[in-house]
Amino acid sequence: MYQPIPINRTIKPAVKPAPGTPLGFGQLFTDHMFIMDYTEGRGWINPRIEPYAPICLDPSTIVFHYGQAVFEGLKAYRTADGSINLFRPILNFERMNTSNARMVIPPVDPAFCVHCLKELIRVDQDWVPTDPGTSLYIRPFIFATDAHLGVSPSQTYRFMIILSPSGAYYPEGIKPVNIYVEAEYVRAVKGGTGYAKTPGNYASSLISQANAHAAGYVQVLWLDGVHRRYIEEVGSMNVFFVIDDQLVTPALNGSILPGITRRTVIELAEAMNIPIEERAIAIDELAELARADRVSEVFGSGTAAIISPVGKLKYNDDVMIFNDGQIGKLSQIFYDTITAIQYGQHPDAFGWTEKV
Numbered sequence: 139m140y141q142p143i144p145i146n147r148t149i150k151p152a153v154k155p156a157p158g159t160p161l162g163f164g165q166l167f168t169d170h171m172f173i174m175d176y177t178e179g180r181g182w183i184n185p186r187i188e189p190y191a192p193i194c195l196d197p198s199t200i201v202f203h204y205g206q207a208v209f210e211g212l213k214a215y216r217t218a219d220g221s222i223n224l225f226r227p228i229l230n231f232e233r234m235n236t237s238n239a240r241m242v243i244p245p246v247d248p249a250f251c252v253h254c255l256k257e258l259i260r261v262d263q264d265w266v267p268t269d270p271g272t273s274l275y276i277r278p279f280i281f282a283t284d285a286h287l288g289v290s291p292s293q294t295y296r297f298m299i300i301l302s303p304s305g306a307y308y309p310e311g312i313k314p315v316n317i318y319v320e321a322e323y324v325r326a327v328k329g330g331t332g333y334a335k336t337p338g339n340y341a342s343s344l345i346s347q348a349n350a351h352a353a354g355y356v357q358v359l360w361l362d363g364v365h366r367r368y369i370e371e372v373g374s375m376n377v378f379f380v381i382d383d384q385l386v387t388p389a390l391n392g393s394i395l396p397g398i399t400r401r402t403v404i405e406l407a408e409a410m411n412i413p414i415e416e417r418a419i420a421i422d423e424l425a426e427l428a429r430a431d432r433v434s435e436v437f438g439s440g441t442a443a444i445i446s447p448v449g450k451l452k453y454n455d456d457v458m459i460f461n462d463g464q465i466g467k468l469s470q471i472f473y474d475t476i477t478a479i480q481y482g483q484h485p486d487a488f489g490w491t492e493k494v
């Protein structure tokens with residue numbers, strides 16, 4: 139149904155890491171990348187697959203100065219029969235369009251993007267790692283390419299997809315993490331760009347992440363930008379609480395990124411008849427509930443970890459410990475169920491996976 143995508147294959151394929159090689163995250167890239175360009179009046183043109191290589195941009199290119207860009211993150215999973223699964227990929231490109239609209243970047247066709255992504259993965263299929271828990275991380279991104287200064291939307295853009303074989307997130311099993319509640323800086327504000335996946339949100343979070351690391355914590359819990367009270371996200375994950383056996387997650391309010399794993403957890407909970415509530419939850423309310431021993435589990439949700447249990451939360455002088463610092467029952471169920479569907483070990487009753 140689509141025109142064939144031109145493929146310029148590398149004449150120098152890199153040596154792929156042997157099974158058992160630690161891959162880390164985002165260090166290694168496959169032999170090819172996908173590219174298409176946008177020009178006003180012509181739309182998205184010249185979709186193509188090229189050898190992975192540095193790109194050359196004029197120093198005045200808009201993206202360097204004004205940050206007009208968006209990105210996405212998803213994974214491909216090697217299944218036991220050797221095939222390759224994608225997990226709800228259309229949602230990533232639909233979310234990319236939400237980000238595009240906020241950043242005044244022209245929309246893409248999500249179905250065409252999934253088609254191009256599958257073509258690219260087929261070209262580099264031998265790069266999809268086979269060790270348990272490993273995956274091929276997929277990074278689609280768009281940036282403004284007009285070469286001039288002046289704050290105005292670019293008239294030209296580049297869309298690219300690069301692929302990175304990645305190691306298991308939990309090579310030694312799931313371990314709950316310690317989180318530091320950021321009381322000084324905020325990640326996003328109402329009317330800002332919090333719901334968009336745009337680089338500036340991540341640049342502005344670096345200082346908090348550095349402070350959290352210096353204090354011996356792994357990640358930051360973000361509070362809302364107006365009251366500095368309502369819980370938003372944990373690092374680059376959405377966050378869930380189990381309060382009196384009910385699942386609670388902050389409602390999407392415009393400053394939270396609408397995570398695809400978040401949506402998956404909510405849909406699974408509904409299918410499992412686990413009560414779930416999306417609402418505003420204040421940090422002082424959480425502290426009080428924790429003191430009353432009513433919070434049995436806290437976990438983050440995101441593509442990288444799928445589920446990341448929180449063992450300890452530090453808010454000013456208050457230190458909250460959840461489930462004795464152990465992974466909770468629901469966290470384990472969601473982790474096991476979602477990863478089993480992704481790796482094709484569990485029947486996919488929801489139709490969430492697609493073969494490459």
Ligand SMILES: Cc1ncc(COP(=O)(O)O)c(C=O)c1O
Binds near residue numbers: 211376398441442
């Ligand atoms: C700020 C932020 N929140 C939440 C998420 C989780 O989203 P997803 O489940 O789609 O990976 C991400 C990761 O993309 C993120 O960057």
